[in-house]
Amino acid sequence: MGTVIVDVMPKPEILDPQGQAVGHALGKLGIDGFTEVRQGKRFALSVDGEVTEEALARAREAAERLLSNPVIEDVVSVRAEADA
Amino acid sequence: MRIGVVTFPGSLDDGDAQRAVRLAGGEPVPLWHADSGDTLLHGLDGVILPGGFSYGDYLRCGAIARFSPVMGAIIPAAQAGLPVLGICNGFQVLCESHLLPGALVRNDHQQFLCRDQLLRIERTDTAWTSDFTPGQEVLIALKNGEGGYVADEATLDELEAEGRVVARYLEVNPNGSRRDIAGVSNARGNVVGLMPHPEHCVEAGFGPSLDGLPFFTSVLRQAVLA
Incomplete structure (x- = not known):
């Protein structure tokens, strides 16, 4: 079984209150x-068999259409997970 | 005059939105998220997407609702001119649907906030605000955790230049919204998104004012004139 990893981050110019709260908590620790x-x-995103180019293409489409909102987020990477 | 009110799994204010339509003199028509079909919206003079936490706010607020069957009917109808009002979560759904520009993000102070909020109504030639006077100040219930309106500077400038900022927060910016924006419209003015909750301000003894009622009488008046 192969897996495609999609990473999404808030755009640099968008305030990230969750990240700030985590940062404050780290300081307290x-x-x-x-x-x-x-x-x-x-x-x-897991698939049967190996991650093919076609699976990567579908994952990219998923990332653009649903997994991220381009107004506030960037798709940082779409890649096949390295074998364990 | 018949106004559809959508219920998504996790909608909370669909009941109050129906009541507001009734108190304004219209007939509310319940719509279910799984409803679809070409005839679904026939005979409706407008649609309200209510507040709440559709699909548990999973992924992003409004992101799952945007792909629900009922939105498959509402999006093209809105593009064709059907009046659509999105309140709070409904505003988030409209942004995710690209019917309105921008997005709503977590409040800058990180807390859910519930307060009676002063607003200024700035655009009164929309389907939902024609019964206000330009510049009218109103007191409307506000309750959100992810109500910060954001868009890039070019989009914000365009909204201002085209007069598409429908309502702006006064005195306090409750959630970090860019340029104090509480509500925006599409260019045509049939689609309006609003973070505060006018449906909670339509009956004496319930809520801080009756200032919410004109949102609902506006769309009914437009339907009479149409």
Whole structure:
């Protein structure tokens, strides 16, 4: 079984309150030194057999049409997951 | 005058939207998310997409609802001129459907906010705001967690230049919306998205005002004139 990984992140110019809240919480834990935290989404799309070019193309279409909103998010990558 | 009110799984304010239509003198017609077909919207003078958390706000607010069967009928009808009002989650659905520009993101202060909000109605030649006077200030219930209106600067400039900002927050910007925008319309003015909830402000004793009623009487008046 192969898996396509789609990573989506908020656009750099869009405020990311969730990432900010995580950043504040890290500071309270004493895990500091990070100048910014931004939070995105990862989708794992599994297929029977190996990940083909055709499966990647369908994953790219999914990423554009549903998994991301181009007004506020960028599709950072669409790739076949490396074998474990 | 018949106004469709959509219920998605997770809609909360469909009942109040139906009641607002009734109090404005119209007949509310319930529409179900799974409804579809060419005749679904026949005889309707407008459609309301109500507030709530359609499909649990999974993925992004409104993102799943946008691909529901009922939206398959509403999107082309709206493009053809049918009056459509999206309130709160309904506004999010309209943005995800690309019937309105921009998007709604999490409030900048990270908290869900419920308050009585002062607004200024800036565009009154839409299907849903013609019973207001330009510049009229109204007090409308607001409740959202992801109500920050965002769009790129060019889109915001275009909305301002074309007079498509329907309502703006006064005194307090409750969610970080760009340029204090509380509601926008399409160019034609038949599609309006609004983050505050006029359907909660239509009956004495319930809500902070009766300022919500003109949204619903406007569309009924337009239907009479049509």
